[in-house]
Amino acid sequence: MTNRQCFESLDRSVRDILSEKQENLQNIPFGGKVVVLGGDPKQILPVIENGTKAQIISASIFRSYLWRHTKKIYLHENMRLKKIAINTYEYKELNDFNNWILSIGNGNAQNNSVSNEDDDPDYHIVEIPDDLLVKSTDNKIKALVDTTFPDFKSNYTNIEYLKSRAILATTNEIVDEINDYMLNLVPSIEKEYYSADSISKCTDTCNDANILYPIEYLNTLSANNFPAHILKLKIGAPIMLLRNLNQSLGLCNGTRLIVTNLGNNVIEAIIITGTHIGDKVYIPRINLTTQGSRWPFVLCRRQFPIKVCYSMTINKSQGQTLSNVGVYLRKPVFTHGQLYVAVSRVKDKQGLKILIENEDGTCGNKTTNIVYKEILDIV
Numbered sequence: 001m002t003n004r005q006c007f008e009s010l011d012r013s014v015r016d017i018l019s020e021k022q023e024n025l026q027n028i029p030f031g032g033k034v035v036v037l038g039g040d041p042k043q044i045l046p047v048i049e050n051g052t053k054a055q056i057i058s059a060s061i062f063r064s065y066l067w068r069h070t071k072k073i074y075l076h077e078n079m080r081l082k083k084i085a086i087n088t089y090e091y092k093e094l095n096d097f098n099n100w101i102l103s104i105g106n107g108n109a110q111n112n113s114v115s116n117e118d119d120d121p122d123y124h125i126v127e128i129p130d131d132l133l134v135k136s137t138d139n140k141i142k143a144l145v146d147t148t149f150p151d152f153k154s155n156y157t158n159i160e161y162l163k164s165r166a167i168l169a170t171t172n173e174i175v176d177e178i179n180d181y182m183l184n185l186v187p188s189i190e191k192e193y194y195s196a197d198s199i200s201k202c203t204d205t206c207n208d209a210n211i212l213y214p215i216e217y218l219n220t221l222s223a224n225n226f227p228a229h230i231l232k233l234k235i236g237a238p239i240m241l242l243r244n245l246n247q248s249l250g251l252c253n254g255t256r257l258i259v260t261n262l263g264n265n266v267i268e269a270i271i272i273t274g275t276h277i278g279d280k281v282y283i284p285r286i287n288l289t290t291q292g293s294r295w296p297f298v299l300c301r302r303q304f305p306i307k308v309c310y311s312m313t314i315n316k317s318q319g320q321t322l323s324n325v326g327v328y329l330r331k332p333v334f335t336h337g338q339l340y341v342a343v344s345r346v347k348d349k350q351g352l353k354i355l356i357e358n359e360d361g362t363c364g365n366k367t368t369n370i371v372y373k374e375i376l377d378i379v
């Protein structure tokens with residue numbers, strides 16, 4: 001969900017522009033223009049790094065002065081699960097699955113039990129139905145890869161096969177581990193791209209910054225939504241763009257592509273999601289800077305703005321539609337709507353598999369679901 005400040009700043013700009021000719025438009029939301037916003041309050045709220053629940057809720061559109069001016073239109077049908085020509089049994093199964101997804105989103109799933117996390121009422125323990133579970137006493141990543149990407153060795157270049165599946169996990173560390181595992185299964189030659197890292201000169205960094213923070217140290221840093229210092233790629237690997245490069249060419253943050261050629265200075269790839277599916281594009285290295293204040297400087301990294309995406313975080317999967325999804329819950333979800341987003345990416349129940357890893361390494365059938373009831377109550 002977009003931070004409410006984005007809408008508020010658009011509102012103020014539009015009012016300014018339109019009131020040039022008609023002064024009273026300064027007092028009307030968006031200067032009287034009709035603006036259509038679409039969203040689902042059961043999904044993940046704006047991301048505030050290390051933010052408290054109050055800060056997260058405060059960043060949502062529901063706490064904006066604009067919210068009271070909106071006319072709400074409710075959509076009731078899950079178009080992702082819509083099927084034509086199905087029999088009564090299939091209809092019932094689809095309907096039950098839809099209701100289960102909604103119950104996860106609303107925080108009232110069956111077998112929803114006592115909250116944990118110091119009795120926080122937002123935390124629920126939910127039991128996942130047996131037919132959705134993957135269990136293994138061996139390598140958990142292998143078990144989930146075998147279920148989500150069956151017969152991978154014969155399909156690792158098959159675009160149709162790759163574009164419709166992904167493994168979702170809660171943190172970037174787990175996602176990187178799964179991507180490394182899968183890239184190792186691809187029998188083509190691996191190419192490594194190293195980034196050029198420096199401290200941005202456009203901030204008030206102290207003069208000794210280069211001595212205090214040598215390049216070797218900068219190379220070890222990683223941030224959310226930021227490419228790695230060493231980017232390992234193979235032809236045939238699916239990648240995701242981490243920045244908007246050219247919206248008119250369909251190269252947006254979150255666009256997925258398949259690598260078709262690995263040059264020294266440019267990567268050739270085919271788009272597999274969005275409005276430009278099938279287009280061949282070339283991705284250059286760009287300068288990226290970190291946001292937020294995790295370090296006392298702004299890191300500037302020149303690298304390809306991409307990440308391998310056999311696996312992605314649940315947050316990054318918001319907006320995607322997939323046929324086969326494996327959800328790896330080694331660490332449980334940690335914010336509102338994450339479990340709902342994870343289980344609602346598929347087009348049918350058969351396409352969803354969940355592996356829950358307990359702290360002792362065994363596979364379980366219960367996991368945490370977090371729902372901020374305040375948000376659902378506002379809407």
Ligand SMILES: Nc1ncnc2c1ncn2[C@@H]1O[C@H](COP(=O)(O)OP(=O)(O)OP(=O)(O)O)[C@@H](O)[C@H]1O
Pocket residue numbers: 040079080081082318319320321344
């Ligand atoms: N009117 C429709 N008829 C048939 N299929 C539809 C229709 N609208 C959407 N879909 C399908 O439903 C899926 C989800 O659509 P879309 O991504 O637009 O929804 P969304 O609300 O943005 O989803 P989410 O927020 O859950 O990611 C897509 O696969 C899309 O093709």
